[in-house]
Amino acid sequence: MKNIAIIFSVLCMQLWNAQNVYLTKVEKTNDNTDKFFYKKEETIADAVYLGEVEVQGFSKDDALTFSLVYKKAKEIGANTFQLKPFENVDGTPQAFNASNYKVALYYTPKEKLSVQHGEMYIFASSEKDQKISINRKDYIISPRSFLKLKVIPGEIYTVSTKKLLGSTVKIQPKATDDNVYFQISSLKVKPDNLGVGGLNLKSGDIIGLEKSYAEFLSVIYKESKP
Known part of the structure; x- marks a missing residue:
């Protein structure tokens, strides 16, 4: 009975994490070699x-989800996207559901894309609250959420995870720089694979994110107001 319970538990976990990404509608295709995949602005x-x-x-695994969406988008030549909420019976948009959502795909000429600057995004990637410090001011970021902060060109910003073996990064954005994107990883403990015994400890890393992936996270994560 114990073995059956374990097998059932494993199957439930697999079903919970099962995910499929489908290209459900194709109106047009566009022939281009654009590698980027940015969020479409309303304007x-x-x-x-x-x-x-x-x-x-x-x-x-949000990185895997993004790669699957990206691959489908590039099949029809999309370089921009927008979250498309499901609608209620009365036509009002439903609340976002991370287990089922739609992404509208677009082609936008490069010259119509404006540079996004003056902001710093920090995403939480763990299942627990993440505590960070920015210029000695503390913030707590909930799971699957992000902070969006205004930055002043020329000013130095120090971002720290405030944990044992944690990371610290410093940035000094220029007026013409694009937005900056970071993700805070959770504590990771894994067996040593080098044959010397012990554990490899990795705590509170700060990871720089590529813009396309970061903008995707910004539509499937919830913004946390500082």
Whole structure:
């Protein structure tokens, strides 16, 4: 009975983490070699709607989810995206559900994309609250959420995880710099694979994120007000 319970538990975990990404609608295709995949701004009027991707099932591996969405988007030449909420019977948008959502895909000419600057995004990636310090001011970021802070060009910003063996980074943005994106990883303890015994401890790392992935996280995570 104990073995059956364990097997059932494993199967439930697999079903919980099962995820599929489908290209559910194709209106047009666009032939381009753009590698980026940015969030579409509401004010952009020249974006061409190409189709939709639907994500079914929840996964903790957001990087994998993004790569699957990105691959589907590039099949039809999309370089920008926008979250498309499901609607209630009365036409109002439903609250975001990380287990099932749609992403509208667009092609936007490069010259219509404006540089986004003056902000710093910090994403939490663990299942627990993350405590960080920015210029000696403490913040707590809940799981699957992010902070968005205004930055002043020329000013130095020190971001620290305030943990044993944690990371600290310093940035000094210029007026023309793009937004900066970081992710705070959780505590990781794993067996040593080098044959010398013990554990490899990795705590509170601060990881720089590429803009396309960061903007994807900004639509599936919840913004935490400082």
